[in-house]
Amino acid sequence: MFSFFEHSKKTSKNYSPEPLPKTIKSSLSDNLALLKQKTGKSPDIIIRSLKIGNQPKVKAAVVYVSGIVDTQTINEFLIEVLINYKEKPGNEAGQELIEKIAEEVVSVGSIKTETEWSSLFESLLSGNALIFIDGAAKALTAGTKGGEKRAIQEPSTQSTVRGSREGFTESMETNMAMVRRIIKNPNLWIESIKIGNQTRTDVSIMYINGSAESAVIEEVKKRLKKIKIDSILESGYIEQLIEDQTMSPFPTLYYTERPDIVAGNLLEGRVAVFINGTPFTLLAPAVFVQFFQASDDYYTRFDIATATRFLRAFIFLISLLGPATFVAAITYHHEMIPTTLLIVIAAQRESVPFPAIFEALIMEVTFEILREAGLRLPKAIGSTVSIVGGLVVGQAAVQAGIVSPTMLIIVAITAIASFATPSFAVAISARLLRFAFMICAASLGFYGIMLALFMMVAHLCSLRSFGIPYMAPFAPFMPGNLGDTLVRIPWWSMKKKTQLMNHKNIQESKNKKSQSLKT
């Protein structure tokens, strides 16, 4: 992807369009001509010429981009009122007229006078309407953002049994409003910047002033400002550009499309990053246990929530180590399997032609193929694929004697386990590492698994997310913060909010990659 954009940039260098003049002129026709030229006469740029006032009529134009504006507002509150503006302009030159229109005539929420082309273009392209009046070296921008948007729907990635059904949409304003509606606190602050030379994507950070540690806020802002890239198409871009360590299979930023999760995390002192055009919002800093928490945990009673969380930890271990342990046990450590079970497995493996590791790899890869195939198909066909793949192929493979039934069971359990982790981001890294573990298991048995596990844990312990140790509060051990990790203690015993984001825990951290990716 990046190379593609780099490429396009190189070609644009040769073409090098004329630089934009700084300020607008007072002649309407000149301004419109420039507009047309700069936009390449794109048909979605609508220029509505009109005449306003009475004796002499003054030429004016309303310019907007169709589709991203609220047409009704433009029609009713701009064009209609302008055309109906019949007062005598008298001696007023365009300059004064434009002030008057801004103050007395146009009835939209936000209106500004601008003189610079660059900001006019930016405003135009983000959905505002421009009003030019002949004779005025100024233009008005009227807030008319609008257009077709997806309605608020139930989030599709993090559905819950209990809890709000609202999910974020692609519009950043809507999303921020949803959070505002939950946290009615003036300390909920938002700061906004635009990132991407071409896309000029709106990115906002949101935090609760006083709750969030200023060091983290500053770090987030610093890293966002450092980004130099042509385009931001999704939150993933930002995530990869601001995370601490890029060479890691584990996510160090949390993403969600649920307003309640964002609100909860803001209250804990995290910083949210909203990106326009995607329903996914980033939360920083993230710790490892966070990826095993679902919003249901907080809505159900504590005992059930705790039990579920232990189950999830177990599930994660299965999805990471399941096939590896099985392969190690049946190729290296036969003595550790109870005799009866061993005989059952041995009987099944009598006729299997492949070594255990190969058998496991075949089945795991088959499963990954099925998953990938089912993912992008229409839902109706997707289920067919999984039935055909899972049931028919599995059954046939066993009957043909290519794989043993036990292996199929192990792979199936692992597959299901990898879907049971609440966060997709960490489930997929477990899925990737599973193969590494399997190879280690095949070459050195349990010792290999343990070695790989040590490497993984050491790596996890070395990660930091915006200065917070990734494995906190287990390593470093912070007993006061254990209330909301693997266990969730009852609400009435949570005396104070978690101190994880405390400045004591934050260390200067290195974010090597964000500067280096300059385009």
Add this chain to the structure above:
Amino acid sequence: MKHKRSFFAFILISLTVVSGCWDKREMNELAFVSAFAVDLNEEGKYVGTFQIINPGNVAGGLQGGGGQNASITVYSAAGDNLLETEGHVSMKVSRDLYYAHTNLIIISEKVASEKGITELFDLFERAREFRTTTNVVLTRNSSAEEMLSVLTEKDKIPAEQIVNNLKGAEESQGEYQKITIDNVINSLITSGNEPLISAFSIKGEPKKGTKMENIQASQPEVRMEPNGLGVFKNGKLIDWLEGETARGTLWATDKVQATSLNITWKNKKDAIAYQVVRQKTKIAAQLKKDRPKISISVRAEGRIAEVSVSSDLTNPHTLAAIEKEVAKEIKEEIEKAIYHAQINKSDTFGFGDAIHRSHPDKWKKIKSEWNNEYFPSSDIEVKVEAFIRRTGLRTNSYLSDLEQ
């Protein structure tokens, strides 16, 4: 420096890929040995017999079910030591012999009485695959090879059936005990304790037992049954203990788990059956002027299981009298066993060990002469208390109504 991490990943991968899986063994390269038997042939060489599981015939399942073919195959070969017999057998078997699931070691009567078992166990203890919790049994009146070749009907693996039989006998009869390699070695090396190993014998014609027809019949002609406890002295089998003597020995060594005793009541022999639920034996040893004095105290707890004369079991005095009778019975058994052992001059009770514990200094002096001199002449005092806790679903027997 920038790519250091990927280099380390590369090292690990190359390590794993190159390192070529030295200890890797696929399951279908292994022959699981379920039992191992030691015999002696005419030339005085060891004969090792290996019972190897055929998993497909045991597990059934998709392969069309076991039962058609024998669930085990037996191989045997001679050699100067045990490892050599294994070497000879492995030429006949297409797979690696694998011992981690060996559950039973059978020592033939001949080996035990002629060569002794002292030198047998080093391999079992040293080899990684053998587990020291493997059971040890003796054969009686048959060779170990024959014993291993008999097919069994309940547990498809004969070794399993022998172990389970023994376990059942231990838990209900009180005349047998399960003994593991660990225990045997420990009692071989401590001079004040001799091993007691349960024996099995074959009922019926051994040759027939190797055929599938035997186990397809409702009344298999050939069976294996526990039969006595082997008594050792200096590592050699010298005697068998059976019935009450065997049980008396186990009483004294705190090995009885459950058993039933019959006592004489109202002049009727074996009139009341007393079922022991649990018992506790304590051995205390003292040395008085180099003369060992051992006191054994046994406490047993149980219930009345069967009555064949009418008696008033609701009366506590009757129960107390029965308790006394039971205690007497147990005491007699123990004394009989001790008398027997003293004649054999073999301390199967671990009395010597008890003296070792209480008088470690003096023990060093008498250690060598313990079995022959001190043990036969030691003073042994047996104290038994038996308690009846309950009498089952009925109080008095219907026989008491019959009499009226």
Add this chain to the structure above:
Amino acid sequence: MKILWIAALLLGLLLSYAVGLNYVLGFNLNKSLAKTMNPFRVMEIAEFIVFLVLIFFLFLNPVRTFFKKEKK
């Protein structure tokens, strides 16, 4: 490079300690030397490759920094 020299020095001293210890335990000098070296005598191909890979990484870093300095 300095690091490699230090490592070589340390390894040399350690090995001489091993030889010396064998000597103190009553083996003669030849036997002591042989005893120190014989764990490396029976090596499989795969093992040897791993050995080479490890040595390769030992030299990789110093050599690379050396060339970097040259370039500058």
Add this chain to the structure above:
Amino acid sequence: MEKAQINLYQLFVLLVLFELSTILAPLGIAAKQAAWLSILIGMIGGLVLFLVYYRLYCYYPDVMPTEYMQILLGRFLGSVLAFLYILYFLYLAARVLRNFGEMLLILAYPVTPLFILNAGLVVVTVYTVRKGIEVLARTGELFAIVIFFLAASSLLLIVLTGLIKVTNLQPMMEVGMGKILETAFSETLMIPFGELIVFTMIFPYVNVNHSKKLRKAGLMAIGFSGIVLAFTMAINISVMGVSIVSRSPFPLLSTIRSIEIAGFLERLDVYFMMVLIIGGFFKFSIILYGAATGTADLFKIKETSRLIYPLGFIVLMFSLAMASSYPEHTYKILHSDAVLFTTSIPFLVVIPIMLLVIAFFKNR
């Protein structure tokens, strides 16, 4: 010196993991049934030694031992001594590595070459240690939880199975007090407790406002692990009998192997293996880290992390060269007076005490 800090709890955890890695060996079995007693006596000696190391640290809380040796003994003599200590640490690391590899080999990988098993541990250790003491400490915290669960569950299983026969622990004083003391001072004092001298390299990193707290943490860790070790040994002997324990290189393995519950919870060798690998990993990493920081400090190398791979490599080489067979290896560690008097006693006992005396007079 690396810019890093660990807290007291992390120090405690590292100390305990370091000590507990010897849990597998037949510690002090020369004292027969009183092995646990000799461990406890060794532990008391270990506490005294720790206090010596700690006093030295109190005099120079911010510098490495390699540096304060130079302050105390003069530049040349101090450097030589520091260099010798680095060699000693490397020797120690190699010994731990060798033990580790041999155990693994005997336990589960009879055909795999020792070199491969050792190299596996070295690679992973180097990877971790390069990330610094903080990451090592954090990894330790996580695995301490694992160890705790393993220990608790296996103890529960052993007790539930009714394997413990207290009579096996009698007669307690079979060998006499003299032998027990000798075992304590020649074996148990040196092997798990004296080796703590490596931690003098780590003390300067401990973030502590009051040095007494460090003493408290250290004493608690040593006391705790000493008691655990003694208890484990007592359990081993009471399960297996003294004879089997004294003849087996890893009595704990046999103990764990004898667990059989309900025909399913048996064959728990993997427990043993996990303890072995976790213990071996941390002991080895800590010593390697100590050696690396020491070398970096002595030779004025700025990046400690660059030293770790070369040091790991020479330790790997030396671990193979140090003995040609496992019995020879254990003989050299445990029974040879040459090692005891040339390395263990001077490096762990005599020199620290001497340094302390000098420091005392210098800082009066």
